[in-house]
Structures are given as structure tokens and as C-alpha cells.
Amino acid sequence: MSELKNDRFLRALNREPLDRTPCWIMRQAGRYLPEYRASRARAGSFLDLCKNADFACEVTLQPLERFPLDAAILFSDILTIPDAMGLGLYFSEGEGPKFERPLRSAAAIANLGVPDPEDELGYVMNAVRTIRTALDGRVPLIGFSGSPWTLATYMLEGGSSKTFGHSKGLLYSDPVSAHKLLDTLAQSVTSYLNAQVAAGAQALMIFDTWGGVLTPAAYREFSLNYMQQIVDGLTREADGRRVPVMLFTKGAGERLADMAKCGADGLGVDWTTDLSRARELVQDKVALQGNLDPGVLYGSAETVEQEVQRVLASYGHGTGHIFNLGHGVTPDVSPENVGAAIAAVQKFSPAYHQS
């Protein structure tokens, strides 16, 4: 493998000194880019993009051609594991991900197996290998998965939900089955992420999109516990280098304090918590990633620059900050505003790294 030419992202996760704050953007390969829309039109559907290693590689690299980003992220979906378990993932236009066969009984939960990552999820590992080779050491490649709780909500609801009636119904009427499901998912995510590292992923991220809809107590019991189980089981070194892992719970708020104790190297922070407060909560135990409101990108380029400065100032001086949005970039913003945000990080962040 080629030597890594830009390791700012990995060094920030290790809280080592840097020249400036590294930056990548959640969903940086996505619909806001015309070149992505063109690739997708050629590939067919979103899942066709994910399941073909050449297409997945093509779109993964597109934002790196446009912007001076410090990391690439595997182009894939958070719901590949339940799909491999046989639930039948599909995307309905405007309604997001859905499952043909949602989980609706304790028996169905008991029957779930742990997918073999090189078999049922071999297309993901092919994409990781293809992208890693194409990157040629330019920036590190991030692998990822959904968190057990987040996967469980989609599996139980059959898609997105406003009320989480089926998933909270399970937690609050049959917690034994809920724990069985989450344990099977934690085992599956561990083996899936370890296979991504074996295939070439240089850092890992677990997306807990729906952890924030739980009470603080239910979050610890049904979401954080299982992310902890995964972190404990991950391969943490490859090519003689540490493979850092990051957790992102949307709406984490004060939960960041507990999250910082589970052995992860970094935490994603959404825009509803100031990084200054997040830094107090985690007490320099972990690096922090975030947290520009994706909604700022609907504003003017001048405001984008001001709000980036506000994010940098909120984290303050020193290493351990990775600039990102507080959630994925939305499809209807202009690539120019995304570029303005990234340029502002380049321009204003060095001042926070002078000793």
C-alpha cells in the first residue's frame, strides 16, 4: 500500500499537533454534486451505486477532486447489515430507506444470524479495496456502519419513523427480545467493521442517527452499551498504525460525557451543542468532530464563512478538532457554499494551532 500523504485526520483523532484543522463533510459524495447525479444516472439506483465497486469508488473520489478534503469515506449505506440478514432493503422515492420484511416478532429476532462480511457483504469489501487502491495514499479512508440501535429502528419500523412506535414498543414491552436483537447486531457490526479494516479502511465511524430519540437511561441501556461492545471488539491497528474509531449520536447533547468513556477516539457532535460545551463534557478524553449546522449552507457565502469561524472559535485552541457539518450535507445546497465552508477552515483554522 502507498504511504499516506495527508494524515491530518488520523493525527487529529490521536490529538497530535497539526498545522490546521482537518476537514471532511458527512455525505460529501452526494446529490448536491452534479457529477454525483450524473454517475447515479449511469448506475441506475442508489443501491446500484453502492453494490458496484467501480461506481462506489468513482463517487467516493468526486468530492476530493473539487475540494481540499482531509479524508474520504466509503460510499455505502448504513443499512447494508439488515439487508444482508434478509430484510430486503429498498429505497422509495422521497420516503427514504424501507424494508420489504420488517421484524415483527420475537421469533423473527431469534432467527437472525450474523452475516459473513466477505460473503453476503462482499460487495462492500470490494468497494473498500477498490477505493483504497484508487486513493493511493492521498487521504485516509473511513469505513462505517449504523449503530445497533439505529439499525434496529429501521428493521422494526420497516423504514423511517416519527414516533418509533414499533421500536419503543419492543423496548418497553419485551426488553429481552430487544437486547437479543441489539446483541446480534453488535456482533454483526463488529465483524463487518473488522472486515472493512482488513480490506483497507484506516478509520471507522459508527452512525447512531436515532440514539437521541431515547431517554438518557434508555440510551445507555439500548444504544451506548452496544456501541461499547463493538468498540471493545474492533481491530485497532493496521499497517502498523492505529485505526481510530468515532461515534456519532445525533442529538447526543449531555450524553457526550458518557460516550467519551467507552474507548472511542473521537465523537461526532451535531450543531445543537456548542463545541465549547462538548469539550467540557468530554474533558479532552477524545477528539471532537463537527459541527456546522447543515442549514447554514442555505445562506450566503459570507454567512457560511462567519459561521465556520464561530465553530472554530467554539472549539478553541489546540488539536483534537475535525471540522465537519453537524449532520449530512443536504441535497439541495450549492456546491459553492460547501466549498466556501471548506476554504474558511483552511483560512481561519491555522491560528488555532499556533503554540
Place this chain on the structure above:
Amino acid sequence: MSELKNDRFLRALNREPLDRTPCWIMRQAGRYLPEYRASRARAGSFLDLCKNADFACEVTLQPLERFPLDAAILFSDILTIPDAMGLGLYFSEGEGPKFERPLRSAAAIANLGVPDPEDELGYVMNAVRTIRTALDGRVPLIGFSGSPWTLATYMLEGGSSKTFGHSKGLLYSDPVSAHKLLDTLAQSVTSYLNAQVAAGAQALMIFDTWGGVLTPAAYREFSLNYMQQIVDGLTREADGRRVPVMLFTKGAGERLADMAKCGADGLGVDWTTDLSRARELVQDKVALQGNLDPGVLYGSAETVEQEVQRVLASYGHGTGHIFNLGHGVTPDVSPENVGAAIAAVQKFSPAYHQS
């Protein structure tokens, strides 16, 4: 007017000693009740229910017949003010509220007037008077409105939104027009709520459903500031009694500390912040209302009882707590579980009020 027979709710907001924790449920008059569905079928649409004082009164009283609740709340919608401003409110099945004529220009914002509450919103005042008479002093009547920021999001987006692209676009590209809109809305809400008090409302609540989607700084500037302006302008006494006001920002989290300083008597707390933490944040400046996860009502009756006990224990000893859900009751839960929650408050809360 008849003397008030049950004033626990008002006394809790004043943090006076009580025998037990008062309780009401957000959206207690709603689709989870078969008698509500029958009234609505007779009335026609949801808006027909709101705009006919006899129907609005009928459904307001239904949950009081079933459950030992300590407050009634006006049956109405949070979007009556923008409707009175001429935006054309309608409800599309399964998609929630929409406006026929969303605000899409600075000129449209500049042209908005403050509605006369006894004229364009006279149907609401008729409902307040009818309900207050029918209650006959049984429990106090809560009047309410949406917050300026929350109303603005619906007016700008034309309905619900996942990204808040139009509303955040305005904040971050034309803050002058955003402030103009929010100021017009704050004036309108103030006059609307004062008219509700004149018509018989004995307490007021401002629902800031979407304040939590803003950054902490944008929340202070664009949401809390305007709720403060309203609180400053409200009639605070009627019939020789204080008219308390409560603010509820969904996803408030740490913002509760700032909210407690704006002169409100109570704050609603959603289920993602423990009441013990909320109490630390507000330092006994205000009463707290909440905060059972509405999702618990999808569980078993035993779990409902346990989770109610957890909420009561989290607030702890002393007055100043009003039991409620952390958000509105969802349409597909069983009335029996709602009853189990209310019964558990009656059973377990007296222990927290012994001196």
C-alpha cells in the same frame, strides 16, 4: 365565573406546597380517543373542529370525563395566526399542516399585518369562552400559541420540513427580514394570548416545536428573544389571580438555563433531558413540566407505571413539578396506557410532597 375547584396546576406553577403532583397530557384531546374520532367524524375536518366553538368545547372536555386530569387545554391549532394573516392553512392527510401561500419574499414579510384577535381569530375566543363556561371551575383552562420561530418555519417552508431550508436560508442570508417577520409574529402572539386571557384562559403556554433545530446562538437570537418579548407583553393577572405562562422548546436541553431567565413561570421539558438535570439547570427559578417519553405508551402497562415512577423520582421531592409527556400523545397508543400513566401519578406522587 365559578370558583376554581382544582387549582393544583396553577399552584404548582407558583411552586406552592401540594398534596400530589398535578397532571395533564399534551394533546390529551386527540385521535387516540375513540370519542374524539367520533366527534371529528361528525364535525368534518380537524379545522372544522377548531372553528366551531361547540365542537371545540366537546372534544376539550372528553379526556376530563375519562381521566382525573388537573388542567384542560383549549382545543385549537398552533397555526391559527398565520392562517389569520392570509396564508391559507389546510391539512393534507398524513402530511400534517400546510399553507397554500407560503412566504417567499422580503416584500411578503413586510406586508404582513398583526391580526385582530377578536375579528380574524374570533372563533378561537368563542371557543375559549364556551369551554371556560362549560368547565364551570372544574380545572383551569390553558390557552396557547405557537412561538414566533415555530410559526415562521411553517410560514416559510409551507408545511413541515426535515431540512428547514427556506427558514434557515432566510436566517443565514437575510437576517433583517427574519427579524422583521419574528417581530410581527411576536406582536401577533402577544395580542392573541392576551385576548385568550380576556376570554377566560387561566394559564398560557407557548409551543416552540422547532426551537431545538437551531444552534444555541441562533436559538437565543431568533427564538428565545421573541418568546421573551411576548412574556414581557402578557397580561399576568385575571380574576384576581396570577396567569402563569409556560414555554416549551422541544429539544431544549441545556437551553433550559437561558429559558428560565425570561420571566416565564414554567418550562416544558422533553424526555431527552432528565428532570434532575433540568432542575439543576433552572435552579428553582421556574416550575418544570414533563417528561415521560410518549413512546413508553407503546409498551406494557407495567412498564408505563415504572417509567412514570422514574420521572417522578428524577424530579424528586418538593413542589414545582407538573407531570406530562415530553411531547404530545401519539394517535396510535391505547387510552388504557394513558390512563395507567395518570393513575401512576396519583398513586406515587404524594410521597414526593410530604414535608
